Amino acid sequence: MAAANTGAQRTRGSVFSSTFASSLAPWILPAALLLLWEVSARAGWLSTRVLPEPWSVARAFWTLAASGELWTHLGTSLWRAGSGFAVGAGAGLALGLLTGSFRRAETLLDTTLQMIRNIPALALIPLVILWFGIDETAKLFLLAVGVFFPVYLNTFHGIRSTDPGLIEMARSYGVSGWPLYRDVILPGALPSILVGVRFSLGLVWVLLIVAETISAQAGIGYMTMNAREFLQTDVVLVGILLYALLGKLADLASRAMEKHFLRWNPAYR
Amino acid sequence: MLLAPTYFESDLIADAPAQEQSARHADAAPLARGAPERQGVPVSISALRKSYGAREVLRGIDLQLKPGEFVAIVGRSGCGKSTLLRALAGLEQADSGSIAMGEGKADLRIMFQEARLLPWKPVLENVALGLPHALNAAAAALSTVGLGERADDWPAALSGGQKQRVALARALVHQPQVLLLDEPLGALDALTRIEMQQLIESLWLSRGFTAVLVTHDVAEAVALADRVLLIEDGAIALDLAIDLPRPRAAARGNGDNAAAFAALEQRILSHVLRAHA
Numbered sequence: 001m002a003a004a005n006t007g008a009q010r011t012r013g014s015v016f017s018s019t020f021a022s023s024l025a026p027w028i029l030p031a032a033l034l035l036l037w038e039v040s041a042r043a044g045w046l047s048t049r050v051l052p053e054p055w056s057v058a059r060a061f062w063t064l065a066a067s068g069e070l071w072t073h074l075g076t077s078l079w080r081a082g083s084g085f086a087v088g089a090g091a092g093l094a095l096g097l098l099t100g101s102f103r104r105a106e107t108l109l110d111t112t113l114q115m116i117r118n119i120p121a122l123a124l125i126p127l128v129i130l131w132f133g134i135d136e137t138a139k140l141f142l143l144a145v146g147v148f149f150p151v152y153l154n155t156f157h158g159i160r161s162t163d164p165g166l167i168e169m170a171r172s173y174g175v176s177g178w179p180l181y182r183d184v185i186l187p188g189a190l191p192s193i194l195v196g197v198r199f200s201l202g203l204v205w206v207l208l209i210v211a212e213t214i215s216a217q218a219g220i221g222y223m224t225m226n227a228r229e230f231l232q233t234d235v236v237l238v239g240i241l242l243y244a245l246l247g248k249l250a251d252l253a254s255r256a257m258e259k260h261f262l263r264w265n266p267a268y269r
Numbered sequence: 270m271l272l273a274p275t276y277f278e279s280d281l282i283a284d285a286p287a288q289e290q291s292a293r294h295a296d297a298a299p300l301a302r303g304a305p306e307r308q309g310v311p312v313s314i315s316a317l318r319k320s321y322g323a324r325e326v327l328r329g330i331d332l333q334l335k336p337g338e339f340v341a342i343v344g345r346s347g348c349g350k351s352t353l354l355r356a357l358a359g360l361e362q363a364d365s366g367s368i369a370m371g372e373g374k375a376d377l378r379i380m381f382q383e384a385r386l387l388p389w390k391p392v393l394e395n396v397a398l399g400l401p402h403a404l405n406a407a408a409a410a411l412s413t414v415g416l417g418e419r420a421d422d423w424p425a426a427l428s429g430g431q432k433q434r435v436a437l438a439r440a441l442v443h444q445p446q447v448l449l450l451d452e453p454l455g456a457l458d459a460l461t462r463i464e465m466q467q468l469i470e471s472l473w474l475s476r477g478f479t480a481v482l483v484t485h486d487v488a489e490a491v492a493l494a495d496r497v498l499l500i501e502d503g504a505i506a507l508d509l510a511i512d513l514p515r516p517r518a519a520a521r522g523n524g525d526n527a528a529a530f531a532a533l534e535q536r537i538l539s540h541v542l543r544a545h546a
Contacts, residue, residue: 095276169385172358173399173439183398187389264389264423 022264052234057241060234061112068214069223074242076218077208080136081246085204089197092148096155096196100189101181113152121146129214139211146207147200154196175177190261205247309337309479310371310446310520312357317366319352321365326352328503329366336371339473341494343487343537349503350483354379354451355464356475357481370447372516378445380453393420396439403442410438414468430461434468441472447471450482454489460477466518474516487537492518499540507540509533 034054040046041053048056064070095113099106111174121142132138162185170176170184212221224239304483312334319327326349336342342350348465355361357368370377386395397407411417414434416427426431433453440448450469468492473480484490490497491511499507513529 165383165385166387167382168360168385169381170398173443179401181392184387187387190389205333211318223320262389264425 011111048233049231052237056234057237060232061238061241064223064235064238070238073218073220073223076216077212077220077246080139080143080211080219081204081208084140084146084158084207085200087140088144088147089200091198091235092151092200093142093155093193096152096193097159097229100156100159101185110156113149117149117153121207125210125214134215138214139208139216142205142211143207147204150199150203151193151196154192154199155189158192158196159185161192162188191258191265194254194258194261197257198251201250201254202247205243209243280484294364308446308477310375311336312375312447312481313367313369314357315367317356317368318358318364319349319361322467325358326503327363330500330503330505332498332505334479334481337477337479338535339482339493339495340498341482341484341490341496342498342500343484343490343541344500345541346485348500350500351451353500354449354481354483357447358449366398375446376443377447377449378440378443379449379451380433382452382455384424384429384436386432386435388428391421391423392416392427392435395424395435396442398439398491400429400442407438407442410442411435413441414438428461430457430465431501433465435468437465437469437472441476443475447479447481450484452483452485455485462486462489463518467516469493470516472538487534487541491533491537497533497537499537501541507537509537543544 037046037051038054041048041051046053052060061070095109099110099113111225124142124145128138128141132141166184166188167180170180175183208219209221212219213225216222220242224236227233227235227239258268311375312332314330314332317327318325330353342353344350352361356363358377360379386392386491387398390398393404393407393411396411397404400406408417408420411420414437416431416434416438419427419431419435422540424435427435436453457465466489469480473493480493482490482493487497491513496509497507497509497511499509511533513526513533517526517530
């Protein structure tokens with residue numbers, strides 16, 4: 001009796017510790033690196049010019065947050081990323097649906113779009129500055145152009161790769177026009193569209209960093225560049241970590257979107 | 270193999286003229302709910318021809334089906350049996366000849382070899398496809414095929430046989446006067462096939478639609494059909510009446526039936542083999 005009892009406890013204990021360990025395992029390496037960093041900064045092996053100690057980065061974060069400066073910059077950057085993404089991805093979705101669904105639109109537009117696609121968005125910077133100056137419009141334009149193509153290409157591909165068997169079936173069951181589009185073609189294209197959205201959400205931060213370093217009066221990029229001028233490596237690091245955090249959040253958001261919209265697909269459950 | 274070759278030639282959401290008629294019938298179908306089951310209609314095919322390039326797939330098919338008749342079409346792959354069925358369904362345009370069903374236009378539904386369920390719609394909404402206001406009728410049809418409890422599941426959660434039963438329910442909600450079956454049981458395992466054959470036979474007996482089944486399984490053709498047609502090189506090579514008592518899909522192994530069954534099956538098979546010897 002007693003032996004059986006301890007056996008059961010041992011099993012429960014090992015199950016608990018194994019799930020606990022497996023949820024903790026991915027964080028062992030980052031924690032060790034953080035510890036190494038702190039120790040080598042304190043021991044003087046790392047100059048604060050190169051890399052400030054983690055503790056001072058945390059302090060810089062706290063100071064910036066308490067003064068409200070951080071939130072202004074964060075808000076500005078989020079607004080830029082959000083509006084650039086909305087304009088670029090919206091246009092990509094609309095044009096992708098158009099060229100995917102209508103032969104004539106494809107003939108008319110696709111060649112041109114494919115040519116423009118081969119120009120890196122960042123190569124447009126000199127021209128964009130000449131066109132729009134260095135204010136918000138220039139940044140919005142860069143973000144929108146960069147984000148446009150992943151969404152456009154994946155939407156086009158998604159529409160074209162909708163299972164023709166399903167379309168044929170739906171038509172023979174009397175579904176046509178808008179209901180056919182809404183119930184068959186669009187949901188069929190959705191997995192591909194979401195791949196484009198996810199890619200674009202990752203790209204928007206990269207473009208934002210570049211756009212904000214052109215010239216800005218606010219934003220995380222501005223904060224970081226400004227701190228560089230004054231050799232505030234701790235603030236620079238806060239900026240870099242913020243970008244990492246925002247990128248991760250964008251990725252989580254797009255995963256949540258996939259989980260919701262593709263819940264019918266066992267691969268996303 | 271012949272899947273929608275015309276699909277990229279036109280805009281995706283443009284209507285094909287052949288589909289408009291079925292859309293109109295789909296709107297009218299809910300009114301027929303509660304009314305007595307509709308009877309099958311006669312089908313008349315004359316001098317139907319179809320070629321793909323230089324290859325002639327159908328060489329002047331003439332065929333008369335009585336209302337409510339169950340006809341099975343067998344033949345080797347590539348003999349033109351599927352093309353004939355797709356022409357009947359209006360999915361394929363014949364080069365010449367004519368197809369007439371009932372007076373004017375009949376309500377026709379097709380079951381494909383794959384279930385072709387929309388994976389992003391729950392089972393019940395799949396059954397109600399084309400009849401979005403007929404959810405009650407769809408639920409009733411789903412119960413008829415024995416899947417009433419799976420109404421809210423995703424199609425991905427169903428087995429192959431269950432998917433085909435959902436596809437059958439989807440066809441039945443429309444109360445078709447003609448049901449076309451394009452090898453719908455071809456991908457199922459032996460036991461599930463027999464279950465499906467019984468289900469199709471009993472639904473056909475109770476509802477009385479005209480049925481055309483394309484299959485490469487001669488035993489299945491004999492089990493289900495009033496008449497078995499053998500198509501060879503685009504023409505009807507054999508037209509054999511099957512005069513066995515019904516329901517037979519369930520009882521084909523029993524007593525006297527078994528011998529008659531086997532004899533008919535043998536006769537059709539030997540015809541197929543002789544033609545290629």
